[in-house]
Amino acid sequence: MPYIPVGFIHQSALQETIDKAKSVLGPEVWHVAYRIGEDNTGTPSIFFRITMQDFAMTETAISDSTGRVATALFDQIRPLENWGLRPYFNFRSVSEQQKRPDPDWA
């Protein structure tokens, strides 16, 4: 599969696409951050860092809520087809972000 080198990604167009995708997410999503880099195999990737409201991160809710968000972002952005980037989705709660602020998630 041909991959687009990270340096050739049109960052503002990607940002616009992500902003549009974020607008369709539900109220359980508090913030969506992302960065572009290589995964541990050296493949260009997009790493979403999604901060969720605490109620969406309980053991009973987390599977559905995070799955919904990842699917919505994947379908809207089409990271492989449109950007040549492998998608990764990580989640943490608002209280975790407040307890240990991490700029990668801000």
Next chain:
Amino acid sequence: MAYHDELIAHALDLIRLSPLTEMHLRRAVSAPYYAVFHLLIFESTQHWDNAALRTVLGRGYDHGLMRSTSNRVLDSREFPYTNADPRNVATLREIAQGFSQLQQDRHFADYNLTQPLDPGTALSQVKRAEKIFRILPIIKHEQIMQEYLTLLLVKNRTA
């Protein structure tokens, strides 16, 4: 109980421990990856007629190839699945993306000590794997799933 079932149960036990230490969190991210890894190999080798040799065949699976296959099926240009039920395609892609994600996060959990792991992040990985265990049986007899399971063992050759 199959080994992969034991592993996912172990991951769930780990994430429910109180208090949760950094070591528990990291093991809780690593265990579900291996649970899914062995589940996929188990399902993939079921068509090998000689049941006694399935575990031997299972030794032929490679983490890197399984990951690249998983990423390939996410790409609708290479795998458009035009005639497949879209619900099955979505389920297959959730499994494939989940496997790739779990492998990436296992790598972080096992090797990268520069940042601590959050309980929420670890819980989301365990539940992602648990979901794969729940949804894989729904589509395991579908042709697209059987194709994926086969491609986990077959290197992509362009010539």
